[in-house]
Amino acid sequence: MPSRRSILKKAKAADLRPQAVDGSWLRKLLDRGRTFFRRPSRHGDQSVERHLELMARSVERCDWQAARDHALALGLLGEKLGDRGLVKKAGRGLRRLGGGNRAWQLIASSKQVPGRPEWDGNDLAGRSLAVERREGDLAIFLQFASLLGPVVAAADRCTVLVEPRLAPLYRRTYPALDVRPEAEGAAAVDADVFACFETLARHLWPDEPTARAPFVPLEPDRRLVAELRGAYLAHGPGPLIGFAWGSLNKSKDLPALDDWRALLGNLPGRFVSMQYGDVGPALSEFERWAPGRIIHDASVDQLSDMDRFAAQIAALDAVVTISNTGANLAGALGVPTVVLLDDGFRLSWPAFGETVATYPSVRLVRKGGRAWASAMREAGGRVAQTIGGAGDGS
Known part of the structure; x- marks a missing residue:
């Protein structure tokens, strides 16, 4: 397994411009996402196999209620059979499918450490x-x-x-x-x-x-936030919009660089790169569509200094990004964020809807079988609504 250092070195040097994909490759990608619940049962239990198959079919046709019902059944079977792997998989699926507190029950039980007392929700006073x-x-x-x-x-x-x-x-x-x-x-x-x-x-x-316990945003370094915001606004009036477009994860279906053209051209203000890797080639293209409005701050390296990256995000008026760590960090900071999602059944975000319970400031824009250009227009409209009257922010 590669070391964390080697992974970071690769990430810093990578040119992450998304590559166009043909239809057959995309179908394979979507098939992998929709087979999240297909797994051989080590018990040979026919009920498990039946629910796994029906679950996969439900996901494939986006029948989320049926998928949730089968995930609930798999959770019960996993508990009955003592199969922690099945319990975890059912819980993770339910989390995506609006399974409520039952999702947390299943995932938490699958992570318990034998011999170590797990908190049972009782009073913690004096403990x-x-x-x-x-x-x-x-x-x-x-x-x-x-x-x-x-x-x-x-x-x-x-x-x-x-x-x-x-x-x-x-x-x-x-x-x-x-x-x-x-x-x-x-x-x-x-x-x-x-x-x-x-x-x-x-x-x-x-x-x-x-x-529910209320959302509390993470607290960035406010001095650094003000410093970075001032430096970015020195390039010209805001609003300041962060964006990221590439990933080392080759299983993601991502908008091509050209799909960003209308979004960058139609929104006002400055665009601050939140992308890791070798951003030079992509920024050269973006600069043609939003001349003089693209900002790349080489002092921010999210791979080694997450605190400075958090301050950068907190200095922004809005973020539009693919699914990545930056999207999660923006949500945790309470920054208005639009996240672009492909059609894979991914674990990081809800399978349907546009809101995220853990991040009140995040809105999801799904590809939904469309060309990316259409989804990007929707994302641009949402960002425009978010920044509304945002000006220079000073």
Whole structure:
């Protein structure tokens, strides 16, 4: 498996201009997304196999209610059979399908560590709690950050193990939180009870929206936010709109650079690149469509300094981006954001609708079987509504 250092080195050097795809390649991509639930059952259980097959068919025809019903059934079967993998897969599917609190119950139970006391939602007064992700990508720390407030207030001491690049954001947002790098490991933390982030969601995000722990945006370095915003507005009047277009993930169907032409040409203000990698070739093309309005800040490197990247995003009036870490970070910061989604069944975002419960400021624009140019026009319209009366922002 490549080291994190080698992956970052590759990402920094990559020219991530999206490549055109032919119809057969795209069909294969969509097929992979729609077969998320197809898996051989190690139990040979016919009920499992039947629900897996019906689940896959439901996803393929976008029958989300039926897909949710089969995911619920798979969760119950996974619990009955003691199959943690099936429980996790059902929970992750339900999360995409509007499965409510049941999604968190299933994912949390699949992540429990044997022999370690898991928080059961009871009073934390006089007790210490340690929170960790256990597995999953960086987005987990962004999607669930709001849940730390209630437990920090309730526990005698709350420790959280985080990806080191996010430690400054966490410490600034929750000064009473004991933030430690993940490398230390939960085994080195002295706590009465433990929890993964989904355990927090299970107890603090019930089905009733009015009872949910409220969204709390992460707190960027405000001095740096003001510094970056001032530097960007020195290029000309705002609004400031962040954008990102490329990914190392070759399974994504992404808008071609030319699909950004109308969006860049029709919106006012400056466009700030949030893209990692070798952005030079793409920016040269964008500059032709929005001459003098493209900003690339080489002092911001999201791959090594997430805090400065967060300050850059917080300095913006709006963001329009493909699905990536920047989209999640913008949502966690509460910055108005439009996320462009292809038609794959992806785990990061809801399978339907335009809102995201964990990020109130995010709106989703789905390709929906259209040409990307049509989806980009919709995205441009949403950004225009968002920036509304935004001017120079000073």
